Amino acid sequence: MDKERFDALCLQEQAADGGIGTLGEKRLHRVLKTYFEPRAACRERPFAGYVADILNEEGVTEVQTRNYGALRKKLDAFLPLGPVRVVCPLPARKWISWVDPATGEISARRPSPKHGAPIDAFYELMRIAPVLAHPNLTLHLLLFDADEYRMRDGWDKSGKRGSTRAELQPLSLRAEQEVRGPAAYAALLPAGLPDPFTLRELRAAARRSETLCRRAVYTLEKVGALRRAGKRGRELLYRRSCPPEGEARITGSP
Secondary structure, three states: HHHHHHHHHHHHHHHOOOOOOOOOOHHHHHHHHHHHHOOOHHHHEOOEEEEEEEEEOOEEEEEEEOOHHHHHHHHHHHHHHOEEEEEEEEEEEEEEEEOOOOOOOOOOOOEEOOOHHHHHHHHHHHHHHHHHOOOOEEEEEEEEEEEEEEEOOOOOOOOOOOOOEEEEEEEEEEEEEEEHHHHHOOOOOOOOOOOOOHHHHHHHHOOOOHHHHHHHHHHHHHHHOOEEEEEEEEEEEEOOOOOOOOOOOEEEEO
């Protein structure tokens, strides 16, 4: 973890402002690629019929901010050939600004009440669950602070419900965590969760939606981190397949 260098890259992006939502390549993606590989010659390299975000001596690195379904075909091509790191960035804290789609006027930024956590990764990881246990794959979680710009184009009177995100501008690095193998995936579950546990208990411990928690359980079963352990009443019970300490290596303070 190199917080000083990451934060400096964020400042460079802010200085080279090209306008909210007008960039062909989003700022977060560009900052992350430069953070993980400073050498431009090693970025955007053709490999196995695709273009890898980073291809260097350590293998392939793919920076995926969303739409993990589109990543599956690339992983199927890359993984048999050597090490692949998938970088999953998660906003830990955000400040929200609203953009008027008609005038481009930007509101004053306000802190979001929501705080990110490693479990949020499962919302997208479910889409590549079948390959997460591949021995050549390492997941790299990166938690950061960000300014989020949202278009006021939603369906309700305020324009906020159902709005689209125009940009996520990274501000500062909070923590990094490498995940490889079932034990490390089990460590992404929230602290204080009983073993075995129900979906309802996971929702209470994580303070997340049922949709996200169902995706987390599905993914963890696929990678061999959870197994079903009968029922409590009508609710399924899930038990960790291995101790949660695992191979997760966390640096920083999320």
